[in-house]
Amino acid sequence: MNGPGSPRFRVRRRLLQCAGGLALAPRLQAQAADRELPDIPALSAFVAGRSPQWGRVRLELPQLADNGQTVPMRVVVDGPFAPGPHVRAIRLYSQANPVPEMAVFEFPLPLERVEVESRVRLAESQRVVAVAAMSDGALHVAVAEVVVTIAGCMDGT
Amino acid sequence: MPDARVSVPATNRRGEPFEVRILIRHPMETGYRTDEFGKSIPRNVIRTFICRYNGEPVFSARLSSGIAANPYLRFFVTARESGQLTFEWIDDAGVRGEDRAAVVVV
Numbered sequence: 001m002n003g004p005g006s007p008r009f010r011v012r013r014r015l016l017q018c019a020g021g022l023a024l025a026p027r028l029q030a031q032a033a034d035r036e037l038p039d040i041p042a043l044s045a046f047v048a049g050r051s052p053q054w055g056r057v058r059l060e061l062p063q064l065a066d067n068g069q070t071v072p073m074r075v076v077v078d079g080p081f082a083p084g085p086h087v088r089a090i091r092l093y094s095q096a097n098p099v100p101e102m103a104v105f106e107f108p109l110p111l112e113r114v115e116v117e118s119r120v121r122l123a124e125s126q127r128v129v130a131v132a133a134m135s136d137g138a139l140h141v142a143v144a145e146v147v148v149t150i151a152g153c154m155d156g157t
Numbered sequence: 158m159p160d161a162r163v164s165v166p167a168t169n170r171r172g173e174p175f176e177v178r179i180l181i182r183h184p185m186e187t188g189y190r191t192d193e194f195g196k197s198i199p200r201n202v203i204r205t206f207i208c209r210y211n212g213e214p215v216f217s218a219r220l221s222s223g224i225a226a227n228p229y230l231r232f233f234v235t236a237r238e239s240g241q242l243t244f245e246w247i248d249d250a251g252v253r254g255e256d257r258a259a260v261v262v263v
Contacts, residue, residue: 070225094223098189102223108214109235113174117231121187121223 037141038127042100043093050139052131057090057142059130061120068122068152075105075130077114077140085136086110096126097152110135121152161256163244168261169236177208177216178231179244181254187222201249203228210260211240236262 035054037043060074077087092102105116114132122128125147132140164178181203188200200222208216215234234242244256 092223097223099221099223102221104219105232106217106219108217111174111233111235113233115231115233117229119225119229121185121225 035143037129037143038095040093040095040100040129043129043131046091046093046131047139050137052139052141054141056140057130057132059128059142059144061128061144061146063145063147065122065146065148067150068124068148069150070119071122071146071148071152072117073120073128074115074117075132075142077132079112079114081112081114082110085134085138087114087132088135089133090114090116091131091133092120093129093131094120094122094126095128097121097123102128122146122148123152124148160254161244163242163256163258165242165258165260168263171236171238171262174233174235175260176231177234177242177258178229179208179256180227180229181206181246182227183248183254185220185222185224185226185228189222199249203246203248203254206230206244206246208232208234209243209245210234210237212243215242236260238262 056078058076061071065071075090077090081087087107089107090105094100094102102120103118107114127143127145130142134140161179161181166175169175183203184201185203186198186201188198190198192198202222203220206218206220207214216232218230220228239262240260242258242260245253247253
């Protein structure tokens with residue numbers, strides 16, 4: 001009655017599993033929140049019903065941007081690519097800027113290291129989406145959430 | 158002061174990607190600002206940017222007012238043979254800019 005399969009052990013196991021789950025919870029929550037595309041009409045129009053994949057694109061923006069006028073941005077698509085499909089373009093979409101399509105970066109030739117860095121303007125706190133379009137038509141996405149303290153569209157004049 | 162500053166590695170290994178960095182002097186005027194008389198300042202941003210390697214396009218960007226003033230771009234290009242990278246961009250006012258950098262492949 002007190003063997004590993006007994007109800008007591010099962011309770012203990014369940015508790016231990018929960019403890020492990022709790023340790024991982026903050027990470028998982030952040031990821032779960034990230035794995036949902038914000039509602040941006042220009043983005044939906046581009047995605048056009050296709051189902052983008054997660055995990056291969058990394059969009060790096062600071063969680064807190066003091067000044068929305070210039071926010072460092074880095075987007076990376078994890079390889080290797082050859083001999084499979086390569087990255088054709090990376091598109092950046094903003095949830096709250098007056099112009100939702102922030103930039104399109106294009107790679108006319110197959111490239112093994114796909115990484116672009118720039119500085120963006122953010123009108124207010126929002127989510128930013130990076131979409132990598134592959135040569136076989138597949139889409140890979142990543143989302144970053146940024147809290148902006150000074151808006152990027154205002155100025156001192 | 159020149160319009161842009163470009164940085165590429167001094168030497169590159171054939172077949173391997175190398176880092177290209179460019180900083181362009183440009184206001185990237187959003188079109189949402191007003192001058193001291195309350196008159197709106199027309200939008201003027203760099204719309205297109207293209208990088209060619211010995212004449213062949215290897216990277217291009219379509220930008221918007223969502224890119225910060227004095228746009229900075231860092232990207233990678235695969236080293237093939239020694240030659241030249243040329244950079245060209247054009248803004249809303251139709252003003253073109255260009256720059257170039259030598260690429261040494263060993």
